[in-house]
Amino acid sequence: MMDNAPDQIALLTLAHYNQRADAFREGTRDHDVHQNIAALLRHITGAPPFTILDFGCGPGRDLKTFSGLGHVAIGLDGAERFVQMARADSGCEVWQQDFIKLDLPKERFNGVFANASLFHVPTLELQQVLHQLHETLKLDGVLFSSNPHGDDLEGWNGERFGNYHSLEGWRFQMTMAGFVELEHYFRPTGLQREQQPWLATVWRKMSTKQNLTAIEMAKLRSEGGRKK
Numbered sequence: 001m002m003d004n005a006p007d008q009i010a011l012l013t014l015a016h017y018n019q020r021a022d023a024f025r026e027g028t029r030d031h032d033v034h035q036n037i038a039a040l041l042r043h044i045t046g047a048p049p050f051t052i053l054d055f056g057c058g059p060g061r062d063l064k065t066f067s068g069l070g071h072v073a074i075g076l077d078g079a080e081r082f083v084q085m086a087r088a089d090s091g092c093e094v095w096q097q098d099f100i101k102l103d104l105p106k107e108r109f110n111g112v113f114a115n116a117s118l119f120h121v122p123t124l125e126l127q128q129v130l131h132q133l134h135e136t137l138k139l140d141g142v143l144f145s146s147n148p149h150g151d152d153l154e155g156w157n158g159e160r161f162g163n164y165h166s167l168e169g170w171r172f173q174m175t176m177a178g179f180v181e182l183e184h185y186f187r188p189t190g191l192q193r194e195q196q197p198w199l200a201t202v203w204r205k206m207s208t209k210q211n212l213t214a215i216e217m218a219k220l221r222s223e224g225g226r227k228k
Contacts, residue, residue, distance in 0.1 A: 006100050006125050009161045013120055014078045014098070016159040021081035025059040033115055035189070037065060039202050040111050040144035043182050050110035053136065056117020057094060060086030067092055100125045104136040112136070112143040119147035119163050123154060126163070130177030137205045143179060146187070149199035167199060179203035
């Protein structure tokens with residue numbers, strides 16, 4: 001049985017990606033995520049270019065897209081092989097950081113692009129990670145996330161750890177961390193829901209007053225659900 005301690009989860013999941021980095025790059029090179037990139041960019045206020053954190057950038061595919069659009073893109077990944085690939089392939093600055101041991105600058109980014117990355121964070125560590133992403137965003141900054149959705153269960157899928165949130169479960173986590181929802185959709189588009197494994201959501205960093213109100217509402221919804 002695999003260990004569910006956060007440090008061990010990170011160690012084993014990153015080892016999986018490091019060992020399969022070349023195959024992962026080839027297998028995802030042609031994935032079309034322009035819908036997700038557009039969802040992030042259209043909600044960012046102000047004049048471009050924007051400073052974007054590609055959180056869990058992998059081999060750097062989307063870093064190249066953001067920089068090609070004229071934005072300042074910085075990558076972050078915990079897998080050493082991915083960091084090496086992303087730096088070489090994109091020419092962007094890329095930070096090697098474990099998701100549960102983040103060291104992020106305050107109010108640096110207009111947007112955070114977390115495409116197929118946050119679902120690797122166990123629930124016990126999730127609020128800490130989301131709060132750090134909240135803090136690294138500028139006021140009114142935007143966070144995009146895409147995760148395989150499920151029934152709010154977490155565990156091992158082979159050698160990778162996954163946390164599979166429902167829409168309501170993910171809304172609760174994001175609201176508690178100080179975000180307000182802008183939009184959500186399921187992917188791939190044009191298919192029946194059972195054929196859409198990915199939940200994409202877009203969020204804005206709230207002001208302190210908005211944050212406190214939203215947290216109270218989220219707590220009330222959670223308490224109401226437990227009483228049923």
